[in-house]
Ligand SMILES: [Zn+2]
């Protein structure tokens with residue numbers, strides 16, 4: 001087991017050289033698939049630390065990867081860095097990048113110092129908030145041949161502290177999500193002179209929306225349906241000939257999500273039928289629920305305890321949020337730890353300005369360094385201990401069958 005001192009020296013150098021530039025990722029929030037500054041910054045830091053980096057990896061402009069080690073099992077650290085429109089890094093993905101960079105650099109230095117077999121990779125995973133970069137990367141083979149994948153995500157301090165007296169959770173139950181794009185076609189007409197000749201695509205949106213509102217009364221409390229109208233009429237003197245709505249359904253597991261999505265589609269078809277509009281329903285991204293890995297969660301929890309950080313092994317409740325890492329957790333043993341950062345405004349979860357502010361503080365940055373070290377130590381366990389690795393694989397197989 002590498003001691004804290006072995007890990008500390010590599011991280012100190014990384015922090016000293018790179019913390020200001022990592023802060024620039026927070027100052028320059030970039031949307032899904034457009035994370036150019038984040039991509040270039042993280043690649044440059046890796047290159048300055050002596051790693052050969054593949055920029056624009058796996059056919060994605062803002063993905064990258066760097067590796068270390070030539071034999072043994074392969075661990076992948078996923079670095080996210082995309083932001084949200086208008087509210088910046090309100091999900092704190094800049095911090096995910098910092099924690100995974102820390103983990104990769106720390107473990108590379110340990111492998112170098114010990115000469116132990118083991119391969120590690122840092123993978124830049126763009127577009128978590130919209131589109132699902134990890135789904136693209138899975139399809140492109142970025143996770144092929146890997147033995148485990150690791151990452152972490154920030155949450156507000158009160159989320160775990162108030163309920164559990166802890167500063168995070170090694171295992172989080174994130175729900176499955178399916179996104180659908182509903183495009184309506186009607187026929188334009190003058191709304192006063194000859195409204196009877198129009199087919200109103202705005203009415204189709206309203207009818208579909210109301211049908212979904214009625215459906216909510218018969219939905220399970222753990223399920224969600226929500227939408228954004230993305231193409232709506234801008235003028236009152238034209239009957240709308242075209243509209244579009246992006247819908248998302250969420251449910252703890254994929255099976256129930258499929259049923260909920262079918263019910264959503266019925267609501268939307270009914271709206272189109274009632275108004276005489278054509279409806280074109282397209283699949284957007286679908287994220288699987290997140291599988292827990294008991295072994296990996298236990299390792300991370302123990303390592304956080306070594307740094308005096310009390311985290312739950314697994315949050316017993318579902319978090320009403322989803323991640324494209326869910327699909328990764330079905331493809332190979334994986335951990336998506338949640339860590340807390342201080343937030344000024346109580347009651348705030350994420351996707352709010354208060355969380356954006358919190359994700360840019362030095363204290364949040366420092367917390368990421370500890371989290372990164374513990375991800376590195378958890379990966380080290382799987383690289384160096386056959387029994388722990390086999391237990392993680394057994395957990396993964398069991399969780400997939402549940
Ligand atoms: Zn988010």
Ligand SMILES: [Zn+2]
Nearest residue numbers: 091092093153
């Ligand atoms: Zn997020």
